[in-house]
Amino acid sequence: MNLSQTPPIGSDGYYHPSNENELISLVQKAAAESLGIRCRGAAHSLSHAIYTDPGQGFPQLPNVVSEQKPPQGSNLNIIFDKYNKLVWIDEAKGIIEVEAGIHLGLDPEDPTGASTLQNSLLYQAFQKGFTLTDLGGISHQTVSGFLMTGSAGGSLWYTLEENIMGLSIIDGNGTLEWFNKDDEKFGAIALSLGLLGIVSKVRLQLTPNFNIYGQQITYPTALASCPIDLLGNGTDDKPGLETFLKQTPYSRLLWWPQDKVNRIVIWEASRGAVMPIFDPVPYEEFADDSFLTNVEQLLAAMLFTMLGNSKFAVVWEKLKPSFAEFEKLTAQLWNSRFFAGLVTFILKIIGFLLTLFFMTFKGLLRGVYPMMIDTLQPLTKKGKPQMFMDYTYSSLPMDNNANDIMMGTEFTEIWIPLQDTARAMKLLDEMFTKDKFKATGYYSTELYAGKQSSFWLSPAFERDVLRIDFFWFTTNEGNPANKDGFFAQFWEELRKQDIPFRLHWAKFLPEYDYENWAAYLKDQYPRWDDFMSLREKRDPKNIFLNNYWSLHLFGKPKGA
Numbered sequence: 001m002n003l004s005q006t007p008p009i010g011s012d013g014y015y016h017p018s019n020e021n022e023l024i025s026l027v028q029k030a031a032a033e034s035l036g037i038r039c040r041g042a043a044h045s046l047s048h049a050i051y052t053d054p055g056q057g058f059p060q061l062p063n064v065v066s067e068q069k070p071p072q073g074s075n076l077n078i079i080f081d082k083y084n085k086l087v088w089i090d091e092a093k094g095i096i097e098v099e100a101g102i103h104l105g106l107d108p109e110d111p112t113g114a115s116t117l118q119n120s121l122l123y124q125a126f127q128k129g130f131t132l133t134d135l136g137g138i139s140h141q142t143v144s145g146f147l148m149t150g151s152a153g154g155s156l157w158y159t160l161e162e163n164i165m166g167l168s169i170i171d172g173n174g175t176l177e178w179f180n181k182d183d184e185k186f187g188a189i190a191l192s193l194g195l196l197g198i199v200s201k202v203r204l205q206l207t208p209n210f211n212i213y214g215q216q217i218t219y220p221t222a223l224a225s226c227p228i229d230l231l232g233n234g235t236d237d238k239p240g241l242e243t244f245l246k247q248t249p250y251s252r253l254l255w256w257p258q259d260k261v262n263r264i265v266i267w268e269a270s271r272g273a274v275m276p277i278f279d280p281v282p283y284e285e286f287a288d289d290s291f292l293t294n295v296e297q298l299l300a301a302m303l304f305t306m307l308g309n310s311k312f313a314v315v316w317e318k319l320k321p322s323f324a325e326f327e328k329l330t331a332q333l334w335n336s337r338f339f340a341g342l343v344t345f346i347l348k349i350i351g352f353l354l355t356l357f358f359m360t361f362k363g364l365l366r367g368v369y370p371m372m373i374d375t376l377q378p379l380t381k382k383g384k385p386q387m388f389m390d391y392t393y394s395s396l397p398m399d400n401n402a403n404d405i406m407m408g409t410e411f412t413e414i415w416i417p418l419q420d421t422a423r424a425m426k427l428l429d430e431m432f433t434k435d436k437f438k439a440t441g442y443y444s445t446e447l448y449a450g451k452q453s454s455f456w457l458s459p460a461f462e463r464d465v466l467r468i469d470f471f472w473f474t475t476n477e478g479n480p481a482n483k484d485g486f487f488a489q490f491w492e493e494l495r496k497q498d499i500p501f502r503l504h505w506a507k508f509l510p511e512y513d514y515e516n517w518a519a520y521l522k523d524q525y526p527r528w529d530d531f532m533s534l535r536e537k538r539d540p541k542n543i544f545l546n547n548y549w550s551l552h553l554f555g556k557p558k559g560a
Contacts, residue, residue, distance in 0.1 A: 003025055003028060003029055003032070004025075005021045005022050005024075005025040006022065006025040006026055006028075006029050007022045007025075007026070012069070012070075012079075012111065012112075013069060013070045013072070013077065014040075014070055014077055014078060014079040015076055015077070015078045015079075016078075016079060016081060016082050016112075017078065017080070017082065017083050018082035018083060019083070020176070020200050020201070023078075023083065023170060023198065023200055024170055024174050024176055025174075026076055026078060027170050027171075027172070027174045027197075027198060027543070028173075028174035029076065030075075030076050030543045031172060031173060031174055031541055031543055033074075034541060034543070035052075035074055035075050035076055035543065036052035036053055036075035036076065036543055036544075036545075036546055037052065037075065037076040037077075037078070037198070037543050037544065038050060038051055038052045038075075038076075038077055038078070038194055038544065038546065039077075039078040039079075039080065039100070039144070039194060039198055039199075040070070040077065040078070040079055040145075041080070041101070041103075041141055041142030041144060041145025041146075042103065042107045042109070042110070042140040042141045042142060042145060043065065043066050043067055043068055043109070044065060044066070044138070044140060044141055044145070044506070045065065045145070045149055045506035045507075046063050046064065046065060046410075046506065046507065046508065047061045047062065047063055047064055047065070047067035048060075048061065048063045048546070048547075048548035049149075049193075049505070049506055049548055049549070050067075051067075051070050051071050051077050051546070052070075052071060052073075052075035052076065052077055052546055053071065053073075053075060053546045053547050053548075053558070054071035054072055054073045054075075055071070055072060055073020055074050055075060056073070058071060058072040058073045059071075059072075063511075063548075064410065064474060065404075065408070065409075065410055065474070066109060066404050066405075066408070068109070068111045069111075078198070079101075079111075079112065080099070080100055080101020080102075080142060080144075081101060081110070081112035081114035081115075082101075082114070083099045083100060083101040084098075084099050084101040084102040084103070084114065084119065084142075085098070085099045085102070086098045086099075086102055086121060086124050088128070089203070091128060093205065094125075094128070094129075094130040094205055094206035094207070094208065095165070095203065095204070095205050095206070096121075096125070096203070096204050096206060097201055097202070097203045097204075098121055098143055098201065098202050098204065099200070099201055100142065100143065100144035100198075100199045100200055100201065100202065101142050101144070102119075102120070102121050102142060102143055103115045103119075103120050103121065103139075103140065103141065103142050103143075104120060104121050104122055104132075104135065104139040104140070104141055104142070104143060104146060105117065105120045105121075105122050105123070105138075105139030105140065105393060105397065105400065106120055106139075106140070107140040107141075108140070108404075109140070109404050115140075120139070120393075121143060122135075122139060122392075122393035123393060125206050125393075126209060126391065126392075126393055129208060129209050130206035130207060130208060130209060131206060131207055131208075131209050131210065131392045131393060132160055132163055132204075132206065132207060132392075133158045133159065133160060133162050133163055133207045134152070134153035134155050134158040134159055134160050134250075134396075135153050135160070135392070135393075135396045135397050136151050136152060136153050136397060137153075137154070137252065137397055137398055137399040138397050138399050138400050138402075139393065139397040139400060140400075143202055143204075144199040144202065146160070147164070147167075147190055147191060147199070147202070148191060148192060148193055148194050148199065149191075149193065149504075149505055149506035150191045150453075150455065150457065150458050150459060150504065150505055150506070151504075151506065152450045152451070152453075152460065152467075153250070153396070154250060154251055154252045154448035154449055154450075154467075155249060155250050155251070155449060155450075155451060156245055156246055156418075156449045156450075156451050156464055157249045157250075157451070158249070158250075158451065159450075159451040159453065161190075161451075161453055161454070161455070162207075163204045163205055163206060163207065164181060164190065164202065164203075164204060165180065165181055165203040165204060165205050166178060166179055166180040166181055166183075166186070166202075166203045167179060167189065167190065167199055167200075167201060167202045167203065168199070168200045168201045169189055169196065169197040169198065169199050169200065170197050170198045170200060171196070171197045171538040171539065172197065172538055172539035172540055172541055172542075172543050172544060173540070176200065185534065187454050187455050187456045187527070188455075188456045188457070188527070188530065188531050188534050190455050191453075191455035191456070191457050191458050192457070192531075192535075193457070193505055193549065194544055195535050195539065195544050195545060195549060196534060196535055196538045196539065196544070197538055197539070197544065198544075209274050209391075209392065210271040210272065210273070210274060210392060211271070211272045211273065211274055211275070211278065211280075211389060211390065211391060211392065212250065212269045212270070212271060212272065212388075212389070212390060212391075212392055212395055212396050213269060213270060213271075213272040213388075213389045214250070214267065214268050214269025214270065214283070214387075214388055214389075214395075215267075215268060215269075215385040215386060215387050215388070216265065216266065216267045216268075216283070216385060216386045216388075217265075217266050217380045217385040217386075218263055218264070218265045218266075218377060218378065218379050218380045219263065219264055219266065219379065219380070220262055220263055220264075220379065221255070221257070221262045221263060221264050222262070223235075223238070226238075226264060227266075228240070228241055228244050228264070228266070229241070230255075230264060230425060231422070231425050231426050231429050232422055232426075233422050240421070240422055241253075241421050241422070241425060241447070241466070242418055242419070242421040242422065242466070245418070245421075245448070245449040245466065246418075246449075248268050248270075249269065249270040249271060250268065250269040250270065250396065251266070251267065251268045251269075251448060251449065252267045252398060252446065252447075252448045253265065253266050253267070253446070253447040253448065254267075254377075254444040254445070254446055254447075255444060255445045255446075255447055256373060256377065256444050256445075257428075257429070257432040257440045257445065258369070258370070258373070258432075258436075258437065258440045258442070259370075259436060260370040261369075261370050261373050261374075263377065263379060265377060265444075267283075267398055269388075269395075269396070272389070278389075280389060280390040280391060280394065280395075281387065281388050281389050281390065282388060282390045282394055282395050283386070283388040283390060283395040283398055284386065284388075284401070285398060285399065285401050285402060286401065286402075290333055291330065291333060291334075293401065294326055294329050294330060294333075294403070294406070295326075295347075296376065297326075297402070297403050297406040297407050298322055298323070298326045298347065298351075298406055299376070300376055300406070300407060301319065301322040301406045301407065301408075301475070302319060302322075302351055302354065302355065303369075303372055303376075303442075304442060304443060304473040304475070304476075305318050305319055305322075305473065305475040305476075306355060306358050306359060306365060307365065307366070307369070307442040308442065308473050308475060308476030308477060309475065309476065309477050310362075310477065311359070312355060312356060312359040312360070314477075315355055315359055315475075316352065316355055318475040319351065319355070319475075321405050322405060322406045323344055323347070323348055323351070325403060325405040325406055326344055326347070326406065327340050327341060327344040328340075329403070330343060330344065366437075369442065377444075408473065408474030408475065409443075409471050409472070409473065409474065410471075410472045410473075410474055410480070410507070410508065411446070411469045411470055411471045411472055411507055411508065412469070412470055412472075412480070412481070412487040412490070412491070412503065412504075412507050412508040412509070413459075413467055413468070413469045413503065413504035413507045414467070414468045414469075414470070414490065414491075414494065414501045414502075414503060415450060415459035415460060415465040415466075415467050415501060415502045415503070415504065416465060416466045416467075416468065416494075416499060416500070416501050417463050417464075417465060417466075417500060418449070418463070418464040418465055418466055420466070420499050420500070421466045423497075423499060424466065424468070424494070424499050427493065427494070427497055427499065428445075428468075428490075431489070431490075431493060435489075438489075439489060441470070441471070441472070441486060442473075443471040443472070443473055444471060445468065445469065445470055445471065446467075446468070446469035446471065447466065447467070447468060447469075448466075448467050449464065449465065449466060449467065450464070450465045450467050451464060452464050452465075456525065456527040456528075456530065456531050457505070457525060457527075457528075457531055459502035459503060459504060459505075460502075461502075461525060461526070461527070462526070465502075467504075468490075469507075470486070470487055470490055472486060472487070472508075479511065480508060481508040481509065481510060481511040481512075482511055482512055483512035483513070485511075487508055487510075488510065488512070491510055495520070500524065501524075502521070502524045502525070503521070509552050514551045514552065514555045514556070515555030515556065516555070517552070517555070518551075518552060518553060518554055518555035519555065521552070521553070532553075542558065545558060546558065
């Protein structure tokens, strides 16, 4: 053991290793002193899933996404801002080896400022004529964070798993070991929630560059108007949702099931050739003007915050970060703090008056809600879909332009066997029709697919899946994962109707009846016991295990 290479803790509360020896030394320090140790990437997961437990006497972090500060105490929390290099092993074959902290794309919320487009994996690969075969809805994540949480893109045709050749990982004794894709234990190591060790390096064989070509159209959900039989198995002239997902290389649907809104946003894309002369037309999630995009997101923040809270003072306090973010982005866009401040001040006055009015007459706000959604997400006029053609790294992550503060979104992601698609969709429609806003909420529900995986703890282990994301605006009152929370109704009803499901590990899991839910989760994974047996061997002192994962995996607090 050599602790002489242990880097000091930074003023931000993180350790910042710059090489593999420093990373090994940090693990050895944690083992020697019986401390917890965890690593963060882009903090796009819930904070309790990312960080160590706080030290004794220190407060727990709020369990939210994009929590940038680690908990206080003597436990070790690592950030990889100095450990993010890419090395070409074979340029002709597209084989690279990357350090764990490299971001897939630009992370605009990186607290260290180290993440840039130019040092991202996707951009460096693009410059050499390569890319990854699939990407998630955003590309802010680090490569290790993406793997360890089981994230995935929206496709039954492709999966990032195809690009992975192997990785090195440091176990709880501080031992570095390499696992290749054909190793028997690789299925456990490659998606291990940070519980089998700390990933150091990942080797990838990239895919030759391709461009994506696609369209987005917003339709009414009624069968007569929608090109998809959203709730059924399909008709003579319209595919069911399951068939649509099977036939479409890349897709994502946003379902707005609220009464008098009733629309579906269909985003679909396929691969195309890389042409010598290419003038990209990027996908635009909001307005095609950056300033108007920020205005649109600020208005959305006001709408959803008002709908999700009961008191004016609470709403106005929760909107302050959105106005601050708007001002910051506008100042960057215009290169003028003065004019950005002036415009923000004017919008604050307007926002204050609108908030005061609608929080006083909350019933009126709900009454005009359909019209507001029609403004934010209008139906597509016939013959005028949004067409796009772009580089893979730019538009395949279709949510990259959504601001994490103004459009702060949390969710539970439910992975259902693909063959149960129609049954699950009918059940949700019945819940939405019966319980209205209690079930629909005021936000959209995301639908997309996932290709089967060989990773033991993947929610898509050995089966293709439909993935359903129930969105929750971060400023809403209450905890959606509690027993009486927004998400519980879906977990409970799907379970009651014997529709088997697994949950995305980085998103909300049930925060009640822990023992019961831990038993349920165990039953969903054929290799659960094999994974847990390996965990005990690789982390004998439980330095990687925090209280959050102990509750969800074992149904009891750490140490109980």
